[in-house]
Amino acid sequence: MALTGLVREKLSIKLTETFRTAVAEKRAKLEYYHVEYNDTWELIERVGKNTTEWLNSGFDNLTDIGKIFIRIGSVLTILVVQVWWAALLIVTFSIPLFWLAIRSGKANYKASIEAKKHTRRADYLQDLLSGRENVEERALFDYSAEINKRYKEKYFKAYNIDFITQRHYFVKMRGSGIITTVVSIFIAGVLISPLASGEITIGMFTSIISAAFGLVRMMSLELINTTSNLAKSHEYMHDLSAFSNLSETLGAFDLPSDNVQEPKCIEFSNVSFAYPGTDLVILKNLNLKLFAKKHYAFVGVNGAGKSTLIKLLVGLYDNYTGDILIDGKNLRDFSQGELKALFSIVYQDFAKYQISIKDSIGIGNIQGVSIQKIMDVINILGLNDVISKLPEGLNTPLGRIKDRGVDLSGGEWQRVAIARSLISRSTVHILDEPTAALDPVAESEIYELFDKISKDKSTIFITHRLGAARIADEIFVIADGHVTEHGTHEELLNKGGIYAEMFESQRGWYA
């Protein structure tokens, strides 16, 4: 490898590593709503996916363009000295082509973004057709032919966008090639007369013509092509800059603070909220109060706003009106470290980490947790039976990424997620219905267990199964974005409202 190649390789590795790390860090620090908002999510995906390739090609294009300019400069000098007007003519004709190349490069990049939207959908459909996750449903519902049809539609949409863009590019570039060749032929034609009259020698004529054609080739092919690619890289850098300007969560990497006390009172006061970029108000003047060491259940129909309420409580959004107060202090004034120390949460779609079961639980307390503590939660959650069957016990990798990996059942994965939350140091434990894979009785058992081990802690859980809600000290019924009923299980049954109606319809599940 030539020395320049070696230097290029070294620089490229350094640049790529620096940017890759910076992009990963930035992603981790982004304010949560960027992830849920489609436009910013697409930008995040775009910038994060092929960082290495884009940076490498941008770097290559820059060095290529430098080299081409040096070569053009030397040929141009020869031509200027010999026939200045020929050099001027070529340069003049090349300027609009240069501009065309920049526009083509930008258009190519924009088209690739448009095509990507269809490709992403096509990739998803491809996954449905061949992925592991839905192999059973694929056989059961026999939807492969229909999905395949949709896949082809999406694939060809993306293909057509790419093809049309490439065709435009090709036509433009061919056109520029023809124009500049005509210019060179014109120069040759004009020089024939001085050659015939002996004003210039045949040697001089050949050297001028070869310089002119060389210049035209460099201007119309190499320079235009590289400029177009550079314009694409420039568009990527533009995206990268928009990405780096996205707002960040202050103190995103802060560890849970040590000095946070369990809150005595959490209060929602007239809280209203619409997701960023939408007009639909999800929470409407919601009011409620939660007290220390009590266990609360939020119930209500799908879409009532229960999970949204939790997202606000743990600080994922702060663009609500009204106030959320923790012992009288506004939630917006809490640091990330304090919020992390306050709340731990198990989401409906909790993560299934494909690492050892020990680490999968241990990351719930990244500051360090003893094996004894991990074993305690394992015992409490009845996971010891599962672990005793694993070939490498606590060190067995979960999932199927590794050859030695072992998959768990839906309910077992949920217990691992709950265990992770239980070993965290936070003072308020929240379960946002992570128990959907369990049957109603097993779900009730998990909540009873959770209730028992969280005796001295504040807990909140969301559930649709009211047999589980029974154990809560107080139940909040959320409907249409606000609290419509609250009280103990018995109080709500006696009230004969929505809760009583819902419980009646579910009674058979627990018989």
Ligand SMILES: Nc1ncnc2c1ncn2[C@@H]1O[C@H](COP(=O)(O)OP(=O)(O)OP(=O)(O)O)[C@@H](O)[C@H]1O
């Ligand atoms: N990121 C989002 N952007 C826009 N709207 C959203 C977003 N997330 C949720 N919603 C909407 O907010 C409403 C309330 O959703 P939420 O998840 O809080 O309901 P829920 O009571 O927890 O429902 P479920 O019991 O089905 O989980 C729904 O209409 C939902 O479509």
